[in-house]
Amino acid sequence: MRPRRWATLSLIGWMALGAHVASATPSNPGRTPVRVQPRPQPTTRAAAPGELAAIVRTALASSSAKLPKGATITGVRAAAAVELPLAPARVTIDVTPPPRRAGPSVAPAVLSFWGEESVIARVPVSIDLTVPPEALAPDVPKGSALVLVVRRGLVEVTAPAVAGADADVGDVVQVLLRPSGRALRAKIVAKDRAVAVDEVGS
Numbered sequence: 001m002r003p004r005r006w007a008t009l010s011l012i013g014w015m016a017l018g019a020h021v022a023s024a025t026p027s028n029p030g031r032t033p034v035r036v037q038p039r040p041q042p043t044t045r046a047a048a049p050g051e052l053a054a055i056v057r058t059a060l061a062s063s064s065a066k067l068p069k070g071a072t073i074t075g076v077r078a079a080a081a082v083e084l085p086l087a088p089a090r091v092t093i094d095v096t097p098p099p100r101r102a103g104p105s106v107a108p109a110v111l112s113f114w115g116e117e118s119v120i121a122r123v124p125v126s127i128d129l130t131v132p133p134e135a136l137a138p139d140v141p142k143g144s145a146l147v148l149v150v151r152r153g154l155v156e157v158t159a160p161a162v163a164g165a166d167a168d169v170g171d172v173v174q175v176l177l178r179p180s181g182r183a184l185r186a187k188i189v190a191k192d193r194a195v196a197v198d199e200v201g202s
Contacts (some may be wrong), residue, residue, distance in 0.1 A: 044083040044121075051084070052076045052125055055111060058092035067107060067127070068100060069168050070135025071198050075128040088113040095127070102133040138166035139191050148175060148186055150196045161186070161194065172197055 018079035037137065040132070053076040067073070069113050092112045098105040113121040140163045164174035167188045175186045175194055186194035 017064065018109055042086070044085055047078075047082040047084050052078060052082065052111075052123075055091055056109065056127060059091045059111060060095075060194065063093055065093050065095040065109075066097065066170065067129060068098065068105075068131050068135065069139070071105075071129040071131045072188055073127060074104075074130055077126045077128065078123065079126075083121075084123070085113045088120065089116055090114045098129065100136060102131050105129050105131060139168045140166070140188055142166050144192070146175060146186075146188075146192060146194045148177065148194050148196060149189075149199060163188075163194075 011182055025184050038148065057073065058078050082161075092114065093109055094112070095107050095109045096167055098107045105168060106128055109125050109127050111123045112119045113123070142165050144163045146161045146163055148159045150157045150159065160178040161175040162178065164183060167173040169190060172185055172187045174183050176183055184196060184198040186196045186198075188194050
């Protein structure tokens, strides 16, 4: 009977020793705790169909960029899929004027998306246009008589002049003073009126 008792006691002691070792051993020995990083929030989104055309029209309305007189925008295209900033403070546009001709044409442009102080994204686009034949006639043909306005501080002086080139309202062109023929640059503000850009000496 003694050997059986010894075996029973040994088994009980072995189980107690195993429980003691298990309680003293860490559950994940040798592993470094993993820190979970927060997922970065997206800052851009894919442009919706037709959205670029709406952005171009809005940017043109609030900028000095010009399309050919009488031109109709028929579409706006990008060379690749466009990702737009989520919340730009404003959008500006720079347009390369197409050749002055009737019919369909394309005006390359660049949309600039601004943050509070600087540009955060630029998107090149192509603006598809249609220009009617009647739109090709300039507002002010070369040689047209103009009233030139010269401003010096609070003083405003007018003088007769003629347009030195075909121009539309808003263009800056060369004009010739009468009767001296002196040339200077002026901005066309109406079909018969321009404001001097260059300084005029006495």
